[in-house]
Amino acid sequence: MIDLLAYLLITIALIFMALGVVGLFRFKDFYSRILISAKIETVGFLTIMIGFVILSGFSYAAMKILLITLMVMITNPLSTHAIARSAFLSGYAINQGSRP
Amino acid sequence: MKKMVRTLVLILIFTGFWLILNESLAFSQILTGLFFSAVALLFTNRYLLEDDYLGAYGIKPKVLFHYAVYLFVQIYRSGFSAIIKIIKGEDAVKIIEYETCISNELGICLLANAITLTPGTVTISKNGRLLQILAFQDENTFTDITEGKSCSPYEMILRRIDS
Amino acid sequence: MTFLETTLLVIAIYITLVLVRVILGPTIWDRLLGLNAISAKIIMSIVILSIITQQSYLLDVALVYALLGFISTVLIARFIEKKGDIS
Numbered sequence: 001m002i003d004l005l006a007y008l009l010i011t012i013a014l015i016f017m018a019l020g021v022v023g024l025f026r027f028k029d030f031y032s033r034i035l036i037s038a039k040i041e042t043v044g045f046l047t048i049m050i051g052f053v054i055l056s057g058f059s060y061a062a063m064k065i066l067l068i069t070l071m072v073m074i075t076n077p078l079s080t081h082a083i084a085r086s087a088f089l090s091g092y093a094i095n096q097g098s099r100p
Numbered sequence: 101m102k103k104m105v106r107t108l109v110l111i112l113i114f115t116g117f118w119l120i121l122n123e124s125l126a127f128s129q130i131l132t133g134l135f136f137s138a139v140a141l142l143f144t145n146r147y148l149l150e151d152d153y154l155g156a157y158g159i160k161p162k163v164l165f166h167y168a169v170y171l172f173v174q175i176y177r178s179g180f181s182a183i184i185k186i187i188k189g190e191d192a193v194k195i196i197e198y199e200t201c202i203s204n205e206l207g208i209c210l211l212a213n214a215i216t217l218t219p220g221t222v223t224i225s226k227n228g229r230l231l232q233i234l235a236f237q238d239e240n241t242f243t244d245i246t247e248g249k250s251c252s253p254y255e256m257i258l259r260r261i262d263s
Numbered sequence: 264m265t266f267l268e269t270t271l272l273v274i275a276i277y278i279t280l281v282l283v284r285v286i287l288g289p290t291i292w293d294r295l296l297g298l299n300a301i302s303a304k305i306i307m308s309i310v311i312l313s314i315i316t317q318q319s320y321l322l323d324v325a326l327v328y329a330l331l332g333f334i335s336t337v338l339i340a341r342f343i344e345k346k347g348d349i350s
Contacts, residue, residue: 007266014273016179020300021280023186030289031193031234034296035222036182041303042217043179052310060123061319065310067120068326072306075333077216079299079340084222084234086340087292123319 002054009051016044030087038080045072111137159206171214185236195224196233271311278304295339302332 020040027033049069056062114137115130122129208231212223215233225232278301285297306325313321 010266010270014270017274017277017304019183019186021277024281024284024297024300026186026189029193030292032236033293035193035234035236036186038296038299039217040179040182040186041300043175045303045307046175048307049310052314056314060120061313061322063120064123064319064322064326067117068306068310068322068329071326072303072329073217074213075329076299076303077213079333079336081212081216081223082337082340083292083295083299085224086295086344087290088224088234089344090346092290092292121323 006051006054009047009054013044013048013051016040016047020044030092031084034080034084034087038076042073042076045069045076107141110141114140167210167214171217174214175217193234193236196235198231198233199229265315267311267315271308271315274304274308274311291343295336299332299336302328302336306332 017040020037023036023040024033027036046069049065053062053065053069056065111134115133118133118136119125119129122133208226208229212226212231215221215223215231222234223231224234281297281300281304285294285301288294288297306329309321309325309328313319313325
């Protein structure tokens, strides 16, 4: 029964990540791509990790997975921020791709 | 006295991490964990930070818990709004200049982290209390606040950070 | 084929699709974004592998991979931002 809940969460996460990959190809501008795709990753990662924790029960492995999730939740926005800041400070213009 | 208690709490948290990473609860393992936690805290205080560890990263547990729960709800809410954006496929972006009403340095960093973590906005640059935010053209959470001169819900939580 | 093995296969397909974006990507920041996404997906794959084989030491590998991916992304981004002048 509780395994079924974990499978449901993992399936939802896979759908989220599929939408993230679609967003990576659909948008023409770099800035809109970074706004959408990197963030859908966050939602997908959180959901799939909760699914794995439920699946592995109460053990050391589950606590280790929680530790990994906490670390990625802290470092993921920092690396997104570093990429966006690098593009902005290097002079890559806003709305360049959608301009005629 | 208060500083001693806080240092002890930090050492206990680090020992918990050590026990999880080693996957054992033996007595010798706990002793090693306590020793290495104390050494790591001392080393960080002496050589890696300019000011004190407790002064730079002091945060109330209640505020941290409230922040985490609010962030969790917010991530999922804006995740679903991002799906609609992908299906519609609009791609015009803009840059918002925004001044926070938090004076604490750690609070501003946590606010910037929260803005980046929720879909649809990315913090680009931070200069004192002025943040530059990259957002979609129809995003209006932060422009409304700038005209009304009040704080966003994140800041209402983070204002009580320094005990 | 169990459910977890199917999940592993789907994640592998996603990694291949993101790799196409990395190869096509017009600017270098698109490639960095793809690198970041691939590193997150590889962490998920390692965790799935550890659950399938019931060996928890693989989780340490995932932890180290998360740290290394973060450090490499930030370092490359700063290297481009300063135009190669790291001091």
